[in-house]
Amino acid sequence: MTPEEIRQAIIEILEDIAPDEDLSNLNDAVSFREQMELDSMDFLDIVMELRKRYRVQVPEEDYVQLASMDSTVTYLVPKMGQVPA
């Protein structure tokens, strides 16, 4: 997957987790929490969906890497680069 495809994958997960949020104006450089109503269980759900859909393991100590879209994609590129889109 390319960084753009990884971004799209995250968007799809977020759409399922927070169906009421408008993601079209998401600022990739700013933390998700400043732009959306996400709690710690929502972040856990992102991690669980990544494993279910793409078999990516995100250990608990790395959850901080999922703060914003930019940091999430940067973190996932080495893990998801080999995953077919």
Added chain:
Amino acid sequence: MPKDFLQDVRSHYDAIVIGSGLGGLTAANVLAREGRSVLLLEQHYKLGGLATWFKRPGGHIFDISLHGFPQGMVKSCRRYWTSEIADSIVQLHGVRFDNPMFSLTTSFDRKDFTRLLIDRFGIEPAKVEEFFNTARGMNFYDDQSMTTGQLFEKYFPGRGDVVRLLMEPITYANGSTLEDPAITYGIVFSNFMSKGVFTFEGGTDHLVKSMEKEMRRNGVDIRINCDVERILVERGVVRGVELAGKKITADAVISNSNLRSTIFSLTGAEYFDPAFIDEAKAVRLNNSSTQVYMALKEGDEIDRNTGDLLFCSTAPEFRTDLLLSRDITSRTFSFYYPDIRPDGKQRYLIVSSTNAHYDDWNRLSPEEYEASKRDLIETTLESLEQYVPNCRERIAHIEAATPRTFEHYTKHVSGASFGTKFEGLAVSRTLPEQVRGLYHAGSCGIIMSGWLGTMNYGVIVANDVLNYLNTQVPAPTPAVLN
């Protein structure tokens, strides 16, 4: 011949879950939904743990712990169970307080509490806002040195009445006190304040039966009357469980049993580092409870304005020792109107709950114990009289439960009805570092307690277990890659 509750059980599962409280049920369901083979073992004849109910002649169904949970349950039930379960969650509107300091009714959300604190208690709006934001910003990994009492002293110095309003319901929700870390208060209080208090339409029986149906659909092998005797460990790795002369192996074992029972009774201290055992020994159990269950005679009704939850007390001030004392001055009455079970019989029920010390009840002789139970019933009726006039003549059935009752049905050490104090969370979380593949997903740490806390903790632990299982055995192919 007695029935073999383990008939046709497999010799191996990906995961075995011991105990079917909301944490165990949810962990089992999440694992099964991800394609893992799961065996759920419950020692009692009913699933649910303390999320339970009992029936009495006359069409009365009593809920034990369905008193009110935060709105977050809707999201958790939708994600980790079914939308049908989530859609059965309804808001409670009448939360009442009645004590020598104040009497009021509230919808128990941030908006109404802000109004009350400003208009009724005369607190500056900016102060109220700051307090709510501080509580909401708290995380479980934050500094724990500040106690809840100190948090209140910082924002509302000398205001025992404000402390009572803010603290009394949370004490009943999870057994926490002014001496516990402020973060445990902030997290739980904010969960409630986000939208108010909710309950499950259909009652606990409907909820647990819906969960059982969903688990079966996802392939969980459910066994009741199966009391696990031992968790099997070999060379620092969990191997499975032993019960009724059978050994069943598994790659992971999740204990929804009490944390201390998990370590000291089911596993055995010899399988852990001495330093970890010291830490585990230092974990304080949370308190237990007493309850009195009352059903009104058929045809009789309780006025809806009586409220859903009533925090009543005759104690002049709010103090932890007064709340736990055998000399009961504070009670929470839960009123159940027929709309809780729309398809059931038209019944009005009341459950009175009080936090209690196990030792106060355990040391009694059989005669003293029976006399104490009768006294508990008598004093409860005396207290109820002012809210439900002539209640003695109107009640068709009444009985009491004590810390010993809770111990009997849940097998929790000392009948603990809210798990452990805060330090239990770290011990629970680090269990797998001691014995690989062994996890604990039971009520602990105050924040992982109550209906929402235990359910979410089941998910958090199931996520850990899924990560672990993926490193052990080939995972099922995700549908998206097919």
